[in-house]
Amino acid sequence: MSNPPHGGVLKDLIARDLPRHAELEAEAETLPALLLSERQLCDLELILNGGFSPLEGFMNQEDYNGVVKENRLASGLLFSMPITLDVSEETISELGLKAGARITLRDFRDDRNLAILTVDDVYKPDKALEAKEVFGGDEEHPAVKFLYETAKEYYVGGKLEAVNKLQHYDFVDLRYSPAEIRTHFDKLGWSRVVAFQTRNPMHRAHRELTVRAARSHHANVLIHPVVGLTKPGDIDHFTRVRVYKALLPRYPNGMAVLGLLPLAMRMGGPREAIWHAIIRKNHGATHFIVGRDHAGPGKNSKGVDFYGPYDAQYAVEKYRDELGIEVVPFQMMTYLPDSDEYAPVDQIPKGVRTLNISGTELRARLRSGREIPEWFSYPEVVKVLRESHPPRSQQGFTVLFTGYPNSGKDQIARALQVTLNQQGGRSVSLFLGENIRHELSSELGYNREDRDKNIARIAFVASELTRSGAAVIAAPIAPFEKARQNARELVEKYGDFYLVHVATPLEYCEKTDKRGIYAKARAGEIENFTGVNDPYETPAKPDLVVDCEKQSVRSIVHQIILLLESQGLLDRF
Numbered sequence: 001m002s003n004p005p006h007g008g009v010l011k012d013l014i015a016r017d018l019p020r021h022a023e024l025e026a027e028a029e030t031l032p033a034l035l036l037s038e039r040q041l042c043d044l045e046l047i048l049n050g051g052f053s054p055l056e057g058f059m060n061q062e063d064y065n066g067v068v069k070e071n072r073l074a075s076g077l078l079f080s081m082p083i084t085l086d087v088s089e090e091t092i093s094e095l096g097l098k099a100g101a102r103i104t105l106r107d108f109r110d111d112r113n114l115a116i117l118t119v120d121d122v123y124k125p126d127k128a129l130e131a132k133e134v135f136g137g138d139e140e141h142p143a144v145k146f147l148y149e150t151a152k153e154y155y156v157g158g159k160l161e162a163v164n165k166l167q168h169y170d171f172v173d174l175r176y177s178p179a180e181i182r183t184h185f186d187k188l189g190w191s192r193v194v195a196f197q198t199r200n201p202m203h204r205a206h207r208e209l210t211v212r213a214a215r216s217h218h219a220n221v222l223i224h225p226v227v228g229l230t231k232p233g234d235i236d237h238f239t240r241v242r243v244y245k246a247l248l249p250r251y252p253n254g255m256a257v258l259g260l261l262p263l264a265m266r267m268g269g270p271r272e273a274i275w276h277a278i279i280r281k282n283h284g285a286t287h288f289i290v291g292r293d294h295a296g297p298g299k300n301s302k303g304v305d306f307y308g309p310y311d312a313q314y315a316v317e318k319y320r321d322e323l324g325i326e327v328v329p330f331q332m333m334t335y336l337p338d339s340d341e342y343a344p345v346d347q348i349p350k351g352v353r354t355l356n357i358s359g360t361e362l363r364a365r366l367r368s369g370r371e372i373p374e375w376f377s378y379p380e381v382v383k384v385l386r387e388s389h390p391p392r393s394q395q396g397f398t399v400l401f402t403g404y405p406n407s408g409k410d411q412i413a414r415a416l417q418v419t420l421n422q423q424g425g426r427s428v429s430l431f432l433g434e435n436i437r438h439e440l441s442s443e444l445g446y447n448r449e450d451r452d453k454n455i456a457r458i459a460f461v462a463s464e465l466t467r468s469g470a471a472v473i474a475a476p477i478a479p480f481e482k483a484r485q486n487a488r489e490l491v492e493k494y495g496d497f498y499l500v501h502v503a504t505p506l507e508y509c510e511k512t513d514k515r516g517i518y519a520k521a522r523a524g525e526i527e528n529f530t531g532v533n534d535p536y537e538t539p540a541k542p543d544l545v546v547d548c549e550k551q552s553v554r555s556i557v558h559q560i561i562l563l564l565e566s567q568g569l570l571d572r573f
């Protein structure tokens, strides 16, 4: 038998309301509907499947106040995280939200009806109090920022009736509801289970830590990673889940099970650790590992830790008797090369050599393609990480040329394309101004708005290609700083961006114009012609400035190649 859920009853609303499915679905169609955000969907899924037992809905004011001020629901039961449904004043009047009203909660991704909420109350939270009591009050804390910048001004409390499960299309076989994982444990005959929470890839240290925890408590292991929302900048859950799957066979036969948790983390340190423990108890675990700085967001911009390293462990310790799940505090594990084993940092005798690779060092090694030793991680895990983090030599990038018509940017762009093609290793895409005007922007003219649209389209395509590892060479006139800056920001989400200003003087561009386009513009036959009767803003911060009056195309291309080379992008070419 698994551990009983928090409060004694698993609030599996999906199972409870299944017999009334047809009736609820029909009613949901007739009610005013609220589209839930990604974070609200995560919360909803865990309310509906019992992961947040004893909750049966979003918190009303009484529950919310109790949780914020003293970690308690109105019933007196321990609960540490406010689970609230935030709405704006407009939504309140649009949907007629007031006590007794019924509304449908829908999935924004597919418009599916998920639940019916019967409104208990609509209230204005004291956000400052919530920020301070729940998260510690630092304005830079991600959950505090969310509270002030994203969460709406009012909360709606009320119980839910389940209409449909959320649809998932990734790793469906690993997404166990609390009821499903409990059945699975029963089938395996597991009665003692240590749950391990993670939002990071797992390496040997984590494997050693969990195996130790299991052995010392005569238990099995539930690897229970968060695949909802984690800290911005974390490795995406697709990569992480492939890592966990690769790691699983490294456990002693039959010791561990992998289950995915669709939780929206708040990075709330001590409060979050208590919440995590309750959630794992609801999933049938009897033990829960709380590590150093559990669910902490790290440091603020002044370099100050949001929480002390053991605050989370103290918090769960304080409520040990009420939690009903045994918390296993854990130290960091470190590698001892002389004996080829891992040990908790606090148990290493003085003078014994240790080795470690920090997260930053690991990322640097992935980026450069340098070796990641087997004592740190398993080759199959490293392989998965390398697939998602290709070395610089396989990452995409964009070179955006900007300059007057006939400044020579087209010739340079073509020559660069040929040079990169000769080196191989990447697909190279070339976007010349005129081609783009034909293929992507044929309806656009040359006023500022249209030019900005043109550059935005080029930037969009360049960013997608950069994301997939291509080299993109684009050579529009791009006369406006703001549009060039927007392009940089978009592309830099996925790879490097280099702005090359082809600063060939206007007189030279005009003098060497064999197409006679400047002559036409001077004759008044072309409106808004850059350099003649339309402005060109000199780039404030180009990565390179070149000039076709003074330099040959060959030497300019050489300069660009040296720039790319210095950034490690051509390493293995």
Ligand SMILES: Nc1ncnc2c1ncn2[C@@H]1O[C@H](COP(=O)(O)OS(=O)(=O)O)[C@@H](OP(=O)(O)O)[C@H]1O
Pocket: 404, 405, 406, 407, 410, 433, 434, 437, 446, 450, 451, 452, 454, 455, 475, 476, 477, 478, 479, 517, 526, 527, 528, 529, 530, 534
């Ligand atoms: N009014 C006006 N102003 C500037 N250029 C003009 C204009 N009308 C036509 N052309 C020709 O259009 C080519 C592509 O312009 P772009 O799309 O690069 O311009 S922009 O970046 O959108 O501002 C550009 O070609 P390249 O010089 O080869 O790039 C121009 O020759």
